[in-house]
Amino acid sequence: MTSRKRGGSESGPRRAPREPKPPAVAMSIHAHPDDQEFTVAGTLAKWAQAGCRVITVCLTRGGAGSNKSTPAGMTRERLGEIREEEQRRACKVLGVAETIFLDYEDGMLQPSLALRRDLTRLVRRHRPDVVVCGDPTVRFYGGRYMNHPDHRVAGDVALDAVFPSAETRLIFPELLDEGLEPHHVSRVFLHSAQEPDAYVDIAGTLELKLAALREHKSQMGDWDPKDMIAAWAREQGRRRGLRAAESYRLMLLERP
Numbered sequence: 001m002t003s004r005k006r007g008g009s010e011s012g013p014r015r016a017p018r019e020p021k022p023p024a025v026a027m028s029i030h031a032h033p034d035d036q037e038f039t040v041a042g043t044l045a046k047w048a049q050a051g052c053r054v055i056t057v058c059l060t061r062g063g064a065g066s067n068k069s070t071p072a073g074m075t076r077e078r079l080g081e082i083r084e085e086e087q088r089r090a091c092k093v094l095g096v097a098e099t100i101f102l103d104y105e106d107g108m109l110q111p112s113l114a115l116r117r118d119l120t121r122l123v124r125r126h127r128p129d130v131v132v133c134g135d136p137t138v139r140f141y142g143g144r145y146m147n148h149p150d151h152r153v154a155g156d157v158a159l160d161a162v163f164p165s166a167e168t169r170l171i172f173p174e175l176l177d178e179g180l181e182p183h184h185v186s187r188v189f190l191h192s193a194q195e196p197d198a199y200v201d202i203a204g205t206l207e208l209k210l211a212a213l214r215e216h217k218s219q220m221g222d223w224d225p226k227d228m229i230a231a232w233a234r235e236q237g238r239r240r241g242l243r244a245a246e247s248y249r250l251m252l253l254e255r256p
């Protein structure tokens, strides 16, 4: 008998790790309407099809938008209303069970304790086994895009809510008074990570991702996101020989 080498088999090259299993309950946390659709929508649609209860949390209503697509005379309030509606439609396309807005100010997110408490409350209430959020450690993507401060804050606060706040009884004890017991999140999927180690094949849900993205009409204008999104999916899938994928840094969190 030869001993089996770590991470491989005796007969062939090392196999790529299997795709992570769909969770029973997933919470997808983002700063703005459309962030989810650009990044993780293929995964969420696939999980929803597998019976996962997906809850989307949007920290702002997107009232700042972008200059390119915002008509003159638009107000933050009106744009926030439009974008909230667009996000709700996009979630419906993906099969998201519940969409929650926390109504913080777009463009001004701070990693405040109030925001951390609000997210901790939602994690304890909905008890997801998986949280999906952006990687807050990434400052630059290549030489042309600096990660939006709201995106960094959203990722940071989501992680801080997961650990240690949601699972530690005596952090935010006022939540106990609301009847919200501690909850341990077992896996965190960080999208837009620079060193991803987990891949979800989205060939079967790429069209749903595009359809959901197109619901963000106020931001898309006449632009068809198809080519860019397909190219991103191809690029992310390449390392695993997949035609289309979304990639993540995956954290498997130990029980307290």
Ligand SMILES: [Zn+2]
Binding pocket: 031, 032, 034, 035, 148, 151
């Ligand atoms: Zn954004």
